[in-house]
Amino acid sequence: MANSTSRGALILRNVRPWGGEPAEVIIPDDGHIGEVRPLASGAPRQSGPDDVVVEGRGRILVxxxxxxxxxxxxxxLELPFRPHTGAPGVWGMMLNDRNNWRDAEVSITERTTTALRMAIERGTTRVRTYAQVDVDAGLERFEAVVAAQEEFAGRCEVEIIAFPQAGLLKEKGSAEVLERAVQAGADVVGGIDPCQLDRDPVRHLDIVFGLAEKYGVPVDVHLHEPAELAxxxxxxxxxxTEALGMTGNVSISHGYGLSALPEAQRREIFERMGRLDVAMATIAPMSGPLPLAELAQAGVRVGLGQDGQRDYWSPYGNADMLDRTWQLAFTHGYRQDEMIEHCLAVAGVGGASLLDPAGPRLYGVDDRPGVDVGDVADLVLLAGDTPTAAVMDRSPDRTVIHRGRVVADQLELV
Incomplete structure (x- = not known):
């Protein structure tokens, strides 16, 4: 492979967009796909002295x-395994994290940087991450996430959510710390369980949406609450969202309590979410998986994430979104190729649409955008006979491209 710092075009030879026919993909230095040329159409393009050529070897391009x-x-991640000690519930888990996060073998900045590096190496080039802000941590954890963002600028797009993990009303000063994080440059203001944790949903959401309106930032709300509370x-x-004209600027994370509602109630909520363009992010939970087909039909943007990883909340997670895609398909019980490929689309362009509502999005379970002329060249090459096989096998044979530049290959940064 040639040096990826060259300013010429990136040429991907013998790749299969979404597992289709072999093609050559040309990406000029503007970072967008310029041409998708079927291999059967003739001789491959001759590369120039500054071009970078990647031999796809028939791998799948998504x-x-x-x-x-x-x-x-x-x-x-990459630290010795630690037995789980968390108590049940969001508050108990939060206290367990609070009692332990400073005592790890390496600094919080090194841990955030390690997680982002591993994610990029495995195929992630766009991230929306939480940074916990509360009266215990202040902005220390937020600043560690900013350091990771800066470390990998040019390799990965990172958006930071100021996240009040301990709620906004249980501890004096929580709302003030949240506002300080937004003033310090957080891209999104977060909320969490307005009913179940803070037990005053109107006041909680008034604070969150008030900050969003004051500083002109989007909103993301963690929602672990059960069915009727959710x-x-x-x-x-x-x-x-409707009253403040924030269409396209609000997302709900988790929201698995909505899955337990009767179908008619779900449909009513999802259709309203679609009209207001309120998105959802899931982590492929073991219980209460989101009804992906219903959400797609209602026009709701859905993305996927790793959550915490081998942390003080849970021993699960490994920075590999291809693994998490497998988990998304597995927890939904999908067997048909169409739905497993839809999970792969959710993990890629579905999540990207949360960061950029104006970009490509999924309009149905059979939609496969993101590899067409004009699309931003954030791509990954995966080994496999079909996209479903790539999800099942999860081969390390991957090449990762961000904005038309190769940033990682074979699970290592370039």
């Missing part, structure tokens, strides 16, 4: 992964 629900500041909180979120 949009690179967009991890849109990850806590870069909550991981123990429905109630979601309706309040939708009411504020």
């Amino acid at each position: 949009p690179s992964f967009a991890d849109v629900h990850v806590h870069l500041d909550s991981n123990r 429905r109630f909180s979601t309706e309040l979120i939708l009411d504020r």
Whole structure:
């Protein structure tokens, strides 16, 4: 492989977009796909002295992964395994994290940087990450996430959510710390369980949406609440989205309580979410998986994420979004190729649409955008006979491209 710092075109030879016919893909230095030429159409393009040529070897070309629900500041990747000690519930888990996160073998900045590096190496080039801000951590964890963002600028697009993991009303000063993080440059303001954790959903959401309106940033709300509470909180979120004209700038993470609602109630909520362009992010939970087909039919943008990884909340997670794609398909019980490929689309262009609502998005379970002329060249080459096989096999034979530049190959940064 030639040096990826060259300013010529990137030429991908013998690749199969979404597992289709072999093609040559030309990416000029503007970072967008310029040409997709079927190999059967004639001789390959001759490369210039500054061009970079990647031999695809028949690998599958798909949009690179967009991890849109990850806590870069909550991981123990590449550290010794630690037995789980967390108590049940969000508050108990939060206290367990609070009691332990400073005592890891390496600094919080090194941990955030490790997690982002590993994600890029495995095919992720777009990230929306939480940074925990509370009266215990202040902005320390937020600053560690900013350091990781800066370390890998040019290799990965990173959007940071200021996230009040401990709620906004249980501890004095929480709302003030959240505002300081937004003032310090957080891209999104976060909320969490307005009913179940803070037990005052109106006041909680008034703070979150008030900051969003004041600073002109989007909103993302963690929603672990069960069925009827999830429905109630979601309706309040939708009411504020509509009242403040924030269409396309609000997302709900988790939201698996909505899956337990009767179908008619789900459909009503999902259709309203589609009209207001309120997105969802999932982590492929073991219980309460989101009804992906219903969400796609309603026009709701859905993305996928790793969450925390081998942290003080859970021993799961390994920075590999291809693994998480397999988990998404597995927890939904999908066997048909169409739905497994849809999971791969959710993990890539689906998540990317949360970062850029104006970009390509999924309009149905059979939609496969992201590798056409004019698309941003955030791509990954995967080994496999078909896209479904690539998800099942999860081969390390991958080449990762961000904005038309090769940033990682064979699970190592270039």
